[in-house]
Amino acid sequence: MxxxxxxxxxxxxxSCEEALRRFRERHDLFCSRCGGLRLSWNPSHRSWTCMDCKHEMTLRSGTxxxxxxxxxxxxxxxxxxxxxxxxxxxxxxxxxxxxxxxxxxxxxxxxxxxxxxxxxxxxYNLHGDVEIDEGFFSTETPEAQKNCPLKRGRGSQRKTSVLVMAESSFPDTPSDKKRSTPKIVGHIKMEVIDDLKASTETPRIKQATDGKANATTDGSSTYASLEKDGAVASHKAVVMDDKKKVGKVLPWVHIAISNAKRSILDTYHDIKAEFLQLYLNEFCYKFNRxxxxxxxxxxxxxxxxxxxxxxxxxxx
Incomplete structure (x- = not known):
């Protein structure tokens, strides 16, 4: 289409109102006040009336x-x-x-x-083999720091830290197609974080996975207690002195980061850090589907x- x-x-x-009405009625419409399922459509009011508590719901209610x-x-x-x-x-x-x-x-x-x-x-929680790492996205310099000297690297005022997780595993049947990595990817998650401390990342990883995931990370001390804290079932930390090794150990995390940066920054000249999560929501939602x-x-x-x-x- x-x-x-x-x-x-x-x-x-x-036509849109009628389509929305039919769509909501097909997908378990219920009363927002009492939870009742017996709702009657009132064409003159363009709304539903609950037969149990008489509460009236418009087409847009709860959406x-x-x-x-x-x-x-x-x-x-x-x-x-x-x-x-x-x-x-x-x-x-x-x-x-x-x-x-x-x-x-x-x-x-x-x-x-x-x-x-x-x-x-x-x-949705991530499960199975999960890659975990951080990405650093370019965003606008905060107003309060615009007159300060610009730092370089990950500590720059123009960089926002993002925790990135990706389901990544080897297929049962190897593909004949030439790919950048032999692994296949499932769902991904990206969350803006304030810092790279274990106290910040571990709870988010625990919330994002099913608790039975097998995590692979770099050798950062941030992830040292993932298994101990119950965030994952097992944890494999790989120390990578050579940057080229990152693409082999954590391929899909870095493919996702690269694609998200290109998608977002090619479309928008500059974005505020406070809105970055919303743009990442769109990228992950479409990637996962x-x-x-x-x-x-x-x-x-x-x-x-x-x-x-x-x-x-x-x-x-």
């Missing part, structure tokens, strides 16, 4: 669209544009496609969708109907 097909399928707001004044058709189109390509897509590009004059509402809408992408991915094809739009629609965003209105 291309963009023209999308607009043929959803020609106006009423990422709740409280938004933008048409549902704009939300659908933004979801389609976000999932139609693997590359990152900017809010300005979506604004142009929607024909919107104001940038701010579109920017907030897209960030809310990225927020719920992260919430959906947080439900890279084989979904056009079904990815429907999966994001389910995600948008299931979660409310924590991202709040901001004015710049």
């Amino acid at each position: 291309n963009l023209l097909d999308f607009y043929r399928q959803y020609p106006d707001e009423s 990422v669209m709740q409280g938004s004044n933008l048409p549902i058709r704009d939300w659908f189109a933004a979801m389609y544009l976000l999932t139609a390509t693997r590359r990152a897509i900017s809010s300005k590009e979506i604004q142009r496609q929607l024909g919107r004059k104001r940038y701010q509402p579109v920017w907030e809408m897209v960030h809310k969708l990225r927020d719920v992408m992260g919430k959906r991915d947080a439900r 890279r084989y979904f094809g056009f079904r990815l739009f429907e999966r994001l629609e389910l995600c948008a109907c299931t979660y409310r965003a924590e991202f709040k209105h901001r004015i710049y």
